Amino acid sequence: xxxxxxxxxxxxxxxxxxxxxxxxxxxxxxxxxxxxxxxxxxxxxxxxxxxxxxxxxxxxxxxxxxxxxxxxxxxxxxxxxxxxxxxxxxxxxxxxxxxxxxxxxxxxxxxxxxxxxxxxxxxxxxxxxxxxxxxxxxxxxxxxxxxxxxxxxxxxxxxxxxxxxxxxxxxxxxxxxxxxxxxxxxxxxxxxxxxxxxxxxxxxxxxxxxxxxxxxxxxxxxxxxxxxxxxxxxxxxxxxxxxxxxxxxxxxxxxxxxxxxxxxxxxxxxxxxxxxxxxxxxxxxxxxxxxxxxxxxxxxxxxxxxxxxxxxxxxxxxxxxxxxxxxxxxxxxxxxxxxxxxxxxxxxxxxxxxxxxxxxxxxxxxxxxxxxxxxxxxxxxx
Amino acid sequence: xxxxxxxxxxxxxxxxxxxxxxxxxxxxxxxxxxxxxxxxxxxxxxxxxxxxxxxxxxxxxxxxxxxxxxxxxxxxxxxxxxxxxxxxxxxxxxxxxxxxxxxxxxxxxxxxxxxxxxxxxxxxxxxxxxxxxxxxxxxxxxxxxxxxxxxxxxxxxx
Numbered sequence: 001x002x003x004x005x006x007x008x009x010x011x012x013x014x015x016x017x018x019x020x021x022x023x024x025x026x027x028x029x030x031x032x033x034x035x036x037x038x039x040x041x042x043x044x045x046x047x048x049x050x051x052x053x054x055x056x057x058x059x060x061x062x063x064x065x066x067x068x069x070x071x072x073x074x075x076x077x078x079x080x081x082x083x084x085x086x087x088x089x090x091x092x093x094x095x096x097x098x099x100x101x102x103x104x105x106x107x108x109x110x111x112x113x114x115x116x117x118x119x120x121x122x123x124x125x126x127x128x129x130x131x132x133x134x135x136x137x138x139x140x141x142x143x144x145x146x147x148x149x150x151x152x153x154x155x156x157x158x159x160x161x162x163x164x165x166x167x168x169x170x171x172x173x174x175x176x177x178x179x180x181x182x183x184x185x186x187x188x189x190x191x192x193x194x195x196x197x198x199x200x201x202x203x204x205x206x207x208x209x210x211x212x213x214x215x216x217x218x219x220x221x222x223x224x225x226x227x228x229x230x231x232x233x234x235x236x237x238x239x240x241x242x243x244x245x246x247x248x249x250x251x252x253x254x255x256x257x258x259x260x261x262x263x264x265x266x267x268x269x270x271x272x273x274x275x276x277x278x279x280x281x282x283x284x285x286x287x288x289x290x291x292x293x294x295x296x297x298x299x300x301x302x303x304x305x306x307x308x309x310x311x312x313x314x315x316x317x318x319x320x321x322x323x324x325x326x327x328x329x330x331x332x333x334x335x336x337x338x339x340x341x342x343x344x345x346x347x348x349x350x351x352x353x354x355x356x357x358x359x360x361x362x363x364x365x366x367x368x369x370x371x372x373x374x375x376x377x378x379x380x381x382x
Numbered sequence: 383x384x385x386x387x388x389x390x391x392x393x394x395x396x397x398x399x400x401x402x403x404x405x406x407x408x409x410x411x412x413x414x415x416x417x418x419x420x421x422x423x424x425x426x427x428x429x430x431x432x433x434x435x436x437x438x439x440x441x442x443x444x445x446x447x448x449x450x451x452x453x454x455x456x457x458x459x460x461x462x463x464x465x466x467x468x469x470x471x472x473x474x475x476x477x478x479x480x481x482x483x484x485x486x487x488x489x490x491x492x493x494x495x496x497x498x499x500x501x502x503x504x505x506x507x508x509x510x511x512x513x514x515x516x517x518x519x520x521x522x523x524x525x526x527x528x529x530x531x532x533x534x535x536x537x538x539x540x
Binding site: 006007008009012013014016017018019020021022024025027028029030031032033034035036037094136 | 470481489494496501502509518526530533534
């Protein structure tokens with residue numbers, strides 16, 4: 001009888017195994033051999049890996065210490081772990097320090113977009129870099145978007161940014177919208193990752209947004225805000241409904257989605273927040289100074305279908321109603337949800353099934369935290 | 383006693399419930415048809431050809447030992463505990479066989495299991511496991527290790 005020899009696996013079966021691994025061990029296995037080092041970043045493998053890990057959604061947190069902004073960090077972990085121990089998740093030794101002057105936006109297929117700028121009187125330049133937090137690979141700077149104040153009388157702060165993935169064309173796109181105050185228009189410019197220039201795409205009516213950065217979900221980038229008044233495009237209008245400005249990256253079209261059952265009044269009390277949760281757009285709103293509600297938009301492209309994830313009084317969340325309420329939804333696992341209340345600097349862990357607070361936890365520092373739906377990937381920033 | 387027509391076809395169906403497979407080491411194994419149906423390569427043959435099931439279907443790339451393991455795995459609905467008793471070579475053999483037999487569920491199950499086994503392992507362990515020759519110069523390897531230092535923490539002992 002022949003001697004039993006250990007089977008040698010062909011390359012396609014090795015890739016089959018590797019495609020089920022998280023990013024971290026794959027980064028380690030680049031050292032195995034030259035072939036492996038290049039295989040791991042082959043577009044075919046990156047795509048296979050992304051498809052297989054697309055359900056392994058994690059939470060990416062960006063947080064800054066309000067007493068010392070040089071303490072600005074990003075880290076990511078699974079929702080159950082974060083809920084179990086929010087403070088120590090922030091202190092994780094794998095967290096990554098960020099330049100407090102830059103901001104990042106968009107979280108798409110494991111990539112983020114970092115904004116950098118150079119501004120002097122009457123002239124400004126903006127550019128981006130792409131960053132993969134899991135592989136810690138950062139791209140070179142994109143070409144610069146140069147603006148002269150004579151062309152664009154609007155200030156930098158009124159620029160809006162978005163980042164997303166156009167499935168149809170397999171392209172990562174950055175959106176920059178500048179405000180033309182004279183014409184009350186927004187000029188939409190697009191930069192495709194790896195391209196050599198920004199392109200002017202279209203102009204559209206100006207739209208007041210609560211957040212400078214948009215959130216991407218299935219090929220669209222979205223901002224929450226209010227349609228502006230004719231004569232004052234930069235100030236919040238006296239308007240009763242909140243809308244989402246939704247930009248389709250494939251077709252370069254936009255539309256407005258009305259946030260239902262919601263009356264917007266007394267602006268400074270609490271701003272609506274937009275986010276992404278499990279691949280759905282997620283809106284957190286104040287309702288009549290008494291309740292905190294979270295709505296989910298299940299399908300962005302077809303008929304809009306909103307569902308209410310939470311509707312709860314501030315009292316039940318042990319939030320004292322002062323002149324302003326600042327509470328954000330960070331993540332959820334099973335029926336337990338993690339909220340951050342910045343007024344008291346504490347985490348609220350709320351059980352939706354039992355309808356009660358499970359516990360609260362003080363921040364170790366007065367942090368401001370934002371969370372992003374995030375799936376670690378091998379996608380190479382270019 | 384004379385059989386009615388219904389009874390006769392029932393008896394035929396019962397015969398069809400097993401298919402004989404011939405493994406690489408020449409062992410004839412009778413396997414339940416529900417299990418055989420997970421093997422796309424055999425299934426497509428049985429379905430297309432109105433084959434005579436008494437003639438063993440040859441599997442020249444699968445040993446009787448591996449086929450035994452596969453049958454047990456499928457019977458136990460892919461039981462993790464049972465799979466944990468496999469040696470590394472057995473895992474690899476089942477993976478190769480699952481791929482050859484075109485058993486999608488088994489392939490994903492075994493590939494995931496091997497991935498879990500390797501997740502916290504060192505580079506040296508991986509080279510050994512897959513029989514891979516390191517073609518980096520020491521300098522090149524040191525460079526990759528240095529730029530990715532954070533991925534070399536908290537590993538299992540080899």
